Amino acid sequence: RPRLLSGIQPTGVPHLGNYLGAVSHWVRLTRQDGADRPWSPPSLFCVVDLHALTACPEPAKLRQLTLETAASLIACGLLDSPGVRLFCQSQVAGHTELQWLLSAICPISKLQHLPNWREKPYNNAAIFTYPLLQTADILLYRATHVPVGEDQLMHVELSRELAARFNTRYNCSMFPLPEPLLPCGAAAVAARVRSLRDPTKKMSKSDPTAASRIGLADSDDEIWTKLRSAVTDSTPGVSYDPEQRPGLANLIDLLAALTDCPPAEVLVRHGPVENKLALKRLLADSLLERLRPIRRRIAELLAPPDGPAEVARLLRQGREAAEAEAAATIAEVRRLTGLPPL
Ligand code: ATP
Ligand code: MG
DSSP, rough: OOOOOOEOOOSSSHHHHHEEEEEEEHHHOOOTTSOOOOSSEEEEEEEEHHGGGGOOOOOOHHHHHHHHHHHHHHHHHHHSSEEEEEEEEEGGGGHHHHHHHTTSSOOOOHTSSHHHHHHOOOOOOOHHHHHHHHHHHHHHOOEEEOOOOGHHHHHHHHHHHHHHHHHHHHTTTOOOOOOOOOOOGGGGGGGGGSSSTTTBBBBOOOOOGGGOBBBBTOOHHHHHHHHHTTOOSSSSSOOOOOTTTTHHHHHHHHHHHHHHHOOOOOOOOOHOOOHHHHHHHHHHHHHHHHHHHHHHHHHHHHSSSHHHHHHHHHHHHHHHHHHHHHHHHHHHHHHTTOOOOO
């Protein structure tokens, strides 16, 4: 039966790339009203705090961001559909146990080929092995579909390879081969939202330049300041040309995703768009309209007295659902590998 799973790191407040490339896609996929809702409940989403440890965060910061990340996803409406659960990865023990079993069947070369461990400024073993933990996150729930942004395709591919390897090694059909789901339709361009400061890079929580991303909790002023100074090019006028004018195309893509319009038609539909400032104003209007209610809801969820309590309650509920699924997988995997039952 098809099962959805995805995750997000508590490495910063979720940004527009996370929202358009991942979270709003998760909300669309799990929403009640489309004719078919094929997912076998629960659809699982997790705040992957163990992954965030690879960046060596301060403990208080990690605690705060875990809460803020969960609140942001809830504010986006992720838990509005029944059968959707949100939990904290480190609170379900099976993730690390399955990671170890997978590390025992994964050739070292498969990890060496992945780009991240060379590029990141940290030197720890987890930065090399975390793709195995990511595979465990997926396989622990026998997920079949993993909705992610473009940057995660190689990691979902690794999880397919390891699922197949496990099935072959133990002569079983324990794990379905998970498929990535990229955002589609007008939102397809949001599979890779670019940095506002450097359109050759993707927008990232861990980019040291805060002006490179728009956070879901940013104020109206912050959003406008960042958009106004977004890097474009020195060619006069406005045209959609992702190859030659990537900075400008990123802004047009964002407007396309937000207004559900193919990017090639955005300038006509919302036009005439006389110049770059006019485009930035249009984008700011749609963004504020979309983000204001989310920002308000994040603040409500985080504000005491009954604020964080509701987030904690929802995370607890998610954890219980996740633990039940995880326990069944771990029991079966232990049997298959020759480990004694718990
Ligand atoms: P970090 O820099 O800490 O890795 P991040 O911004 O890459 O943070 P993640 O928590 O790693 O965010 O990813 C969460 C989800 O958001 C993943 O599905 C990822 O593919 C997606 N995502 C991240 N950045 C973008 C982006 N710029 N455009 C579209 N999707 C994105
Ligand atoms: Mg990332």
